[in-house]
Amino acid sequence: MKYLLPEIIHKIKRLDLKAKLVVEGFLSGFHKSSYKGQAIEFADYRPYLPGDELKRIDWKIFAKTDKFWIREYEEETNLRAYLLLDNSCSMAYKSKEISKFEYSSFLAACFAYLLFKQHDSVGIAIFNKNNYQYLPPQFSKFHLSKILETIEKTKPEGETDILRSLTEIGKKIKKRGLIIIFSDLFDNKDNVLKALKNLRHKKNEVLVFHILDPNEVNLDYNEPIIVRDLETKREMMLDPRKIKKEYQESLRNLFLYYKRECIAHYIDYNFIFTNWPFEYAFFNYLEKRARIK
Amino acid sequence: MNFFVPNSFYFLPLIFLPLILHFLFRFRLKRVDFSSxxxxxALKKERFNFFYQLREVLFLILRTLFITLLILNLSRPYLIKKKSPILKILPQKAKSIILILDDSYSMQYKNNFEKGKEILKEIIKNLHPNSRVTIFLTSKKKIIENEKPINIPDTLIKNLKISYDISYAQKILEEFKNFNGEIYLITDLQEYSYSFLKDFHSSFLLKIIDLGKENFENCGIMDFHFLPEREEKIYLQIKLINYSQKELEIPITFYGEDFNLKNFLILPPGIKKFNFEIPKKLGEKVITGKVEIEEKNLEGDNTYYFVYEKEKKFSILVAYENEEDILYFKKLFSVMGNYQIDYLPLKEFNKILLSSYSLLFLVNPSQIDQFLKWQLSDYLKKEGKIILILGKCLKENKFNEIFETLKVWEGKGVLRIDKWEENHFIFQDLKGKVIKEPKFYRVVNLKWKNLKILASFNNNLPFLLEDTSNNLLIFTSNFSDDFTDMPTKILFPPLIFKTIEYYKTKTKNNFFIGETIKLNFDVSQIKVITPFGNFLKETYFEKGLRMIKFAETKEPGIYQFENKKISVNTNKEEGNLKKLNLEEKDNLKIIKDEIKMEYEISSLFLFFAFFVFLIEIFLLLI
Known part of the structure; x- marks a missing residue:
């Protein structure tokens, strides 16, 4: 599991390798058989009917009962998953070696890989206030490569407008599926929630990963500083020591608000710091995936 | 708005200090990228939102304002009253006008000089354009002559400065006694300087613009001198005067070349003498320094410069023809322990070296032969001092080679001393009654040439004369029984002591501004170092000696003539601000109303500065 630590993964350059390493590492460490079991699940037995393929007869039952019973398997759900990755400039923030965008990119890549392994079709939308790139969900190795390549080429740019971006992307999502959002949600909280609710109203399952750098909450500065907004380039002089408490309180209220409102609307809200291992996100995903099934 | 101390604006660049500090502080701050x-x-109470920025700007403005207000306060701004009583007294027609502004240092009091300048400007501005104006300062500087008012630049008046020179107001007014016009005198009407106005008559109309104050406060140094050295210690005596009616606490400081003494004195109203001891030996060298009191009313009388030279032994020779002539002197000198006194008959005069004596009493010589005359003139050339006491033995013919003598007055009845120079050192501290007491039966009727009468009798015969080089004093009466009853009177001892003291202190190092300094130098040219610059001064011959006369003392301070150092001080009498009580006459008008030409508003700026300071404190606290 130690390979899943962000600082180790960060050292690997190729995103596909990273994703593979992370996913395989996670799965092998977690429960190897669950992967196989999830692909084709046994559902029930039914009497043989003419026309049924002989290979589907359960010969062991026949030996016990002298009757032909057909094993029925549940087909793979063929889930449509949409990875929504925020690439606004605020996502470029990093207090240590890994930025929020890099962390989110890894997660998105890993989820793409994981979903592919699970025979789910995966699409991706990378968005900021002014534009977005969208790849509709497909299940193919080529598509997976395309997704990974798109993620790899994308750099943080532009400002954040979650409502506008998600509304635009929501229009593109024709079939309901699982929507996984990676964002720092630095926007008006009501707009954010409105955007999430819109997605949820279309019967989508929504899984939100609220990605933050630890220093964004801790404000670990020991002197007055001039902070520059990565998105607007606006500057402001402040003494973090004086406002830290109040600032953290407001963030805490915000997280609680998101959590409360998301629960109320059956949205999975997950708060993640960029120094946390990736497995945390995977556990949340698997939990969600299980529920969808 | 005008300013009494416009030089304070040199500090004006300081107003950029908060701005510089503000930006330095900003540039010093670390810049950090933050996600959003x-x-x-969104925080409501934050210190860094718009309000915070606004507050920073507000601080900047407040600090700049604070410094500006302080500088304004230092510059002592004042507002000028537009209409003044002076306009009512100005002539409507074109006239010849003489304007005299008192620039003596007493005008420093309550900014009278600045007020006077403003009044002067106002008069010039409001005179008929065809008037002709002459402007004088009482230090006798004529700054404008017969000029149209419109041609007189404001800056000329603005740049006028107080003078420490003596006042020539009386001379100026007397010079223009027959002037057919109007004279305006802007003054504080000090009794000390203007008492002559009580009996002053002239053809012109004199209008006095009176800036003096009935109630004033001032104290100053009246006199300062070193007391005779005792046990190798030096004592100073300072005479202070407190013109106000209340006790004052005055810090006083002595600055010397290698000592600095500070004291706090409680100064009661009136004159008070204080003695101080210098706690160290000063040796043989000449010490220069100053005594200063900390007092704000008038600067001119707050400082006294001095030059101190260790006393030389003062030896006196009493030369006589008849021993009975000196009996009184012997009796008197027997109690004088401080001097080396020798007695010598005139016939033995060639046996001694006269130059080894500092002072020669020549008592009742009957004649002065050629040899004695050479000896005496040589002695005088070498700075020797002679006190000549004439008497009945005088043989006129022989004596006339030096000065013309008439016969001895032997009148019927007696003579009494009737007039004397009260300000002369010899008569200072002697009361009139004492001086008038002795009876004189005989006096030598001396026709004086190059001699100044210091005291004379009731029939105008001279009693005491002094030559112009100040090295010779002549008493016209021998102090013997048959000439006068003086030896039995209280006047005799102090008079003789004072004459000796006079010569003892005659090699003086301390002068007043306006005094002509005469010094003997055996070179053709000497360098003079003054507080306001250096001069080269040519010497001239006077009675076979190379002398210099120096009368260009403008500022108090230490002046140096080659190796000789002297101190020059202001006339301390000027510090007495007592006003002259003067009645108006036909040709004398006094504008008595207190002319509040300007209102100083510096305290207002100080108040605002304090207010700004409070606002800043308040903003810092919230």
């Missing part, structure tokens, strides 16, 4: 200010801005 969205939540920082």
């Amino acid at each position: 200010l969205y939540f920082l801005v």
Whole structure:
């Protein structure tokens, strides 16, 4: 599991390798058989009917009962998953070696890989206030490569407008599926929630990963500083020591608000710091995936 | 708005200090990229939002304002009253006008000089354009002559400065006694300087613009001198005068070349003498320094410069023809322990070296032969001092080679001393009654040439004369029984002591501004170092000696003539601000109303500065 630590993964350059390493590492460490079991699940037995393929007869039952019973398997759900990755400039923030965008990119890549392994079709939308790139969900190795390549080429740019971006992307999502959002949600909280609710109203399952750098909450500065907004380039002089408490309180209220409102609307809200291992996100995903099934 | 101390504006660049510090502080701050200010801005009570920025700007403005207000306060701004009583007294027609502004240092009091300048400007501005104006300062500087008012630049008046020179107001007015016009005298009407106005008559109309104050406060140094050295210690005596009616606490400081003494004195109203001891030996060298009191009313009388030279032994020779002539002197000198006194008959005069004596009493010589005359003139050339006491033995013919003598007055009845120079050192501290007491039966009727009468009798015969080089004093009466009853009177001892003291202190190092300094130098040219610059001064011959006369003392301070140092001080009498009580006459008008030409508003700026300071404190606390 130690390979899943962000600082180790960060050292690997190729995103596909990273994703593979992370996913395989996670799965092998977690429960190897669950992967196989999830692909084709046994559902029930039914009497043989003419026309049924002989290979589907359960010969062991026949030996016990002298009757032909057909094993029925549940087909793979063929889930449509949409990875929504925020690439606004605020996502470029990093207090240590890994930025929020890099962390989110890894997660998105890993989820793409994981979903592919699970025979789910995966699409991706990378968005900021002014534009977005969208790849509709497909299940193919080529598509997976395309997704990974798109993620790899994308750099943080532009400002954040979650409502506008998600509304635009929501229009593109024709079939309901699982929507996984990676964002720092630095926007008006009501707009954010409105955007999430819109997605949820279309019967989508929504899984939100609220990605933050630890220093964004801790404000670990020991002197007055001039902070520059990565998105607007606006500057402001402040003494973090004086406002830290109040600032953290407001963030805490915000997280609680998101959590409360998301629960109320059956949205999975997950708060993640960029120094946390990736497995945390995977556990949340698997939990969600299980529920969808 | 005008300013009493416009030089304070040299500090004006300081107003950029808060701005510089503000930007230095900003540049020093670390710049940090942050994901979004969205939540920082959203905080309500934050110190860094718009209000915070506004507060920073407000601080900047307040600090700049604070410094500006302080500088304004230092510059002592004042507002000028537009209409003044002077306009009522100005002539409507074109006239010849003489304007005299008192620039003596007493005008420093309550900014009278600045007020006077403003009045002068106002008069010039409001005179008929065809008038002709002459402007004088009482230090006798004529700054404008017969000029149209419109041609007189404001800056000329603005740049006028107080003078420490003596006042020539009386001379100026007397010079123009027959002037057919109007004279305006802007003055504080000090009794000390203007008492002559009580009996002054002239053809012109004199209008006095009176800036003096009935109630004033001032104290100053009246006199300062070193007391005779005792046990190798030096004592100073300072005479202070407190013109106000209340006790004052005055810090006083002595600055010397290698000592600095500070004291706090309680100064009661009136004159008070204080003695101080210098706690160290000063040796043989000449010490220069000053005594200063900390007092704000008038600067001119607050400082006294001095030059101190260790006393030389003062030896006196009493030369006589008849021993009975000196009996009184012997009796008197027997109690004088401080001097080396020798007695010598005139016939033995060639046996001694006269130059070894500092002072020669020549008592009742009957004649002065050629040899004695050479000896005496040589002695005088070498700075020797002679006190000549004439008497009945005088043989006129022989004596006339030096000065013309008439016969001895032997009148019927007696003579009494009737007039004397009260300000002369010899008569200072002697009361009139004492001086008038002795009876004189005989006096030598001396026709004086190059001699100044210091005291004379009731029939105008001279009693005491002094030559112009100040090295010779002549008493016209021998102090013997048959000439006068003086030896039995209280006047005799102090008079003789004072004459000796006079010569003892005659090699003086301390002068007043306006006094002509005469010094003997055996070179053709000497360098003079003054507080306001250096001169080269040519010497001239006087009675076979190379002398210099120096009368260009403008500022108090230490002046140096080659190796000789002297101190020059202001006339301390000027510090007495007592006003002259003067009645108006036909040709004398006094504008008595207190002319509040300007209102100083510096305290207002100080108040604002304090207010600004409070606002800043308040903003810092919230």
